[in-house]
Amino acid sequence: MSTRLRIAALAALVPLAACGGRSTDGAARASAAEQEAGYLTPPQPDAVRMDADGVVLSGRGPPGAQVRLARPTGEATFATADAQGRWTIQLGPSAEPRIFGLSATTGGRQTQAQGYLLVTPKGQAAVLRAGAGALRVDATPGSGLRAIDFDVGGGLEITIAAQPLAAVIVRLDGRQVAQGRADDAGRYALSLPPAGQPPVRPGGHVVQVSGDGFSDTAGFLVSRPPPLAAGPLSSQLTPAGLRVDWMTPGGGVQSTILVH
Secondary structure: OOHHHHHHHHHOOOOOOOOOOOOHHHHHHHHHHHHHOOOOOOOEEEEEEEEOOEEEEEEEOOOOOEEEEEOOOOOEEEEEOOOOOEEEEEEEOOOOOEEEEEEEEEOOEEEEOOOEEEEOOOOOEEEEOOOOOOEEOOOOOOOEEEEEEEEOOOOEEEEEEOOOOOEEEEEEOOEEEEEEEOOOOOEEEEEEOOOOOOOOOOEEEEEEEEEOOEEEEEEEEEOOOOOOOOOOEEEEEEOOEEEEEEEOOOOOEEEEEEEO
């Protein structure tokens, strides 16, 4: 597939929004108020599970909206959000990871989410964000590393799950690079290198995270992605977890590791 065709295919993916942390009732009330004010809340995935027929994705959006989940090939699946804004889409089985765009339409208006949604055959799912760390949608098994993102420019994004407001310490190749606290949703994100520092070099690296009652370690390889000859996404298993190389809306390629 040529670069032009790959960009065109990826443009067919509707951008996907980051996941928030409101309750169902609170989200429905906020959505109604926002719609009255003229703002249409983008749909957001917040749960994924496996059943006998494959992967099932759920989320929230404008109440009564038609939710559209689209692939780069143009194939699309639809669902209607209920009165509380909840929607569920059966994705079915797949032998390979899939990438989607997400949008919702209601009252003649359409809202598009930011980023892309990645879903693996085993039910892992994450919102892929250009220039930022991936946001995992699948349930957190415990505190620790959740995603590692990098690009050929030497940028590195580390996403960590922890208890809300828990202390977090991050080391890269044995050197402490950050210390802070998780947010109210239990998420801690780190961007490297700091301003004015050299980029993260290609080659093998080890990231270690620790904090209140947890520790985790992952070794990973920063390397150029393979040519995306068959579409806007390629994947391979690594010791740290599934690595996906994907084309960003700007035409560059970003690599994401879904840790563990």
